[in-house]
Every structure is written in structure tokens, then in C-alpha cells.
Amino acid sequence: xxxxxxxxxxxxxxxxxxxxxxxxxxxxxxxxxxxxxxxxxxxxxxxxxxxxxxxxxxxxxxxxxxxxxxxxxxxxxxxxxxxxxxxxxxxxxxxxxxxxxxxxxxxxxxxxxxxxxxxxxxxxxxxxxxxxxxxxxxxxxxxxxxxxxxxxxxxxxxxxxxxxxxxxxxxxxxxxxxxxxxxxxxxxxxxxxxxxxxxxxxxx
Numbered sequence: 001x002x003x004x005x006x007x008x009x010x011x012x013x014x015x016x017x018x019x020x021x022x023x024x025x026x027x028x029x030x031x032x033x034x035x036x037x038x039x040x041x042x043x044x045x046x047x048x049x050x051x052x053x054x055x056x057x058x059x060x061x062x063x064x065x066x067x068x069x070x071x072x073x074x075x076x077x078x079x080x081x082x083x084x085x086x087x088x089x090x091x092x093x094x095x096x097x098x099x100x101x102x103x104x105x106x107x108x109x110x111x112x113x114x115x116x117x118x119x120x121x122x123x124x125x126x127x128x129x130x131x132x133x134x135x136x137x138x139x140x141x142x143x144x145x146x147x148x149x150x151x152x153x154x155x156x157x158x159x160x161x162x163x164x165x166x167x168x169x170x171x172x173x174x175x176x177x178x179x180x181x182x183x184x185x186x187x188x189x190x191x192x193x194x195x196x197x198x199x200x201x202x203x204x
Contacts, residue, residue, distance in 0.1 A: 001092075001093060001113050001117075002044045002091055002092070002093070003042075003043050003044060003091065003093045003094065003095050003109055003113065003143070004043060004044060004045045004046070004047060004082070004085070004086040004089065004091040004093070004094045004095070005039045005040075005042065005043030005045065005046040005047070005094070005095050005096075005097065005109070006046075006047055006048075006049055006078065006079070006081075006082030006085075006086075006094045006095070006096045006097075007032070007035055007036070007039065007046065007047070007048045007049065007062075007096075007097055007098075007099050008049050008075050008078040008079070008082075008096055008097065008098050008099055008140055009022045009032065009048060009049060009050045009078075009099035009100075010049045010050055010051045010066070010067055010072070010075075010077065010078045010081075020050075020056065021099075021100050021188060021189070021194075022035070022099035022100055023056070024188070024194055026102060026188075026194070026197055026198060026201060027198065027201045027202075031099070031100060031102050031188060031197075032057075032060070032099055034102035034103075035097060035098075035099055035101065035102055035104075036060065036062075038097075038102070038103075038104060038106060039095075039097055039109075041106075042095070042106070042107075042108060042109040042110065043095060043109055044091070045089065045091070046062055046063075047062060047063045047064070047065055047082060047085050047086075048060065048062045048063070048064050048065070048099075049064075049065050049066070049067070049078035049081050049082055050064055050065075050066065051066050051067055051072070052066075054066075063085065065081040065082065065084070065085045066081065067080075067081050068080065068081055068084065068153075069153075069156045069157070073156055073161060074161045074162075074163075075096075075098075075139065075140045075163055076152065076155075076156055076160065076161065076162075076163055076166060077156060078096070079094070079096055079142075079144055079152065079163075080149060080152050080153055080156060082094045082096060082144075083144060083146045083148070083149035083152065084149060086146050087146045087149060091146065092145065092146055092147070093113075093143055093144065093145055093146065094143075094144050094146060095108070095109045095112060095142070095143050095144075096140055096141065096142050096144065097140070097141055098140040098141065098187055100187045100188045100189065101140075101141075101185060101186065101187040101188070102188070102197065102201075103182045103183065103184050103185075103186055103200065103204075104141060104184050104185060105126075105177055105180075105184045108126065108141060108177075109143070111126075111175045111177070112124040112125075112126065112141075112142065112143035112175050113143060114175070115143075115173040115174065115175035116143050116173050118173070119173035121170075121171035121172060121173045122144075122145040122147070122148060122170055122171055123142060123143065123144055123145065123148075123167050123170055123171065123172040123173065124142060124143040124172065124173040124174070124175055125137060125138070125139060125141065125142045125143075125163075125167065125172050125173070125174055125175070126138040126141035126142065126175055126177060126185070127174045127175065127176045127177070128176065128177050128178075128179065128183075128184070128185055129176055129177070129178060129179060130179065131179065135176065136185075137164065137174075138185045139162075139163035139164055139167070140163070141185070142163075142167070142172075148170060151170070152166060181203075182200040182201075182203070182204060183200075186200065
């Protein structure tokens with residue numbers, strides 16, 4: 001299965017105080033650089049979903065796609081942007097990752113493909129097993145059939161914003177990832193999270 005990777009960086013980073021949290025320094029390089037390095041071996045092509053002036057990401061030499069739905073409609077808008085780009089480039093599936101999550105599994109895409117093929121569903125989503133919280137979904141880490149892009153476009157235009165609200169009716173396989181150290185789905189939302197991520201990186 002040929003898969004295009006889509007890095008979701010289209011949010012407003014409000015809890016970080018604004019700006020691009022994916023460009024914050026983590027261990028001497030931007031968080032986004034860690035994400036790119038982790039995703040690169042797992043996909044056939046990568047694209048970055050980001051809004052605003054694309055020039056700030058120019059040094060990464062990646063295609064930049066902005067949301068086609070106005071008003072910062074959330075990760076589903078980024079998924080749609082990635083789907084539209086992938087369809088034009090000849091890909092049937094995209095795998096999405098969040099731009100603020102630098103430790104996601106190195107076998108993420110392969111595992112999602114196996115779950116999707118094994119259950120015969122058009123979508124697959126990551127889930128982790130937490131000893132305290134039980135099973136936790138990670139909706140921005142998924143495998144998506146681009147054939148569903150018009151359905152997703154219509155849902156967004158109707159005001160659907162939650163990933164699970166749209167994905168579950170389509171048929172979504174779940175791939176459970178075991179706990180690890182560092183937490184593979186730890187995301188950097190706040191300045192305190194960034195401090196913690198730097199410690200996690202040193203302890204790896």
C-alpha cells in the first residue's frame with residue numbers, strides 16, 4: 001500500500017501562547033524536525049498541513065497545504081486538505097500525525113495499515129493502553145482512504161468538527177499501541193509540556 005504522510009500543523013497553538021508550537025526548540029531542533037524524521041521512513045511522500053504564510057516552513061522542502069474550510073475547523077480540515085493533495089498526486093491513502101507529538105511509534109503507519117486491512121475498513125486510528133485511564137484514542141494519528149474526501153468535505157460544511165463523530169460511522173479499525181517510555185503519544189500543548197518533553201528526550 002502506497003501511503004502519503006500528512007503532518008497536521010494547522011492549529012492556532014493557543015495554549016502555547018500562539019505562534020507555531022511545532023517550531024519550538026526541542027533538543028536543539030524544532031519539534032517539527034523530530035516529527036519529520038520519525039515519519040519519513042514510514043511513508044512514500046510527505047506533506048505539511050499549515051495555515052498562514054507558508055514561507056515560514058520553506059526550509060523543510062515539503063509541499064504545504066492549507067485548510068480549504070475557513071475558520072480553523074480543527075484536525076478534520078487538515079485531513080481533508082491532505083486527502084485532496086494525495087488524490088491529485090495519485091495516492092489512495094494518507095496517514096496523519098500531529099506536528100506537536102515528537103515520540104510517536106516508529107511502526108505507526110505499518111501498524112495502522114495492518115489494522116485497516118485486517119478489519120477491511122476504510123479508516124484506522126491509533127489507540128494506546130494506559131494503566132490509569134484505560135484505552136485512549138488518538139484521533140489525529142490515523143490512516144484514511146482518500147475515497148472518503150467528498151463525504152468528509154460535506155460533513156465539515158455541515159459543521160462536524162470532532163474526528164470520532166465523522167470516522168466511526170465510516171468504519172474505523174483501532175490499533176492499540178502498548179505503553180512505552182517516553183509516552184509515544186505525548187504532545188506538546190503548553191510551555192510546561194515543552195519542559196517535560198525536553199526531559200523525556202534526554203531520558204530516551
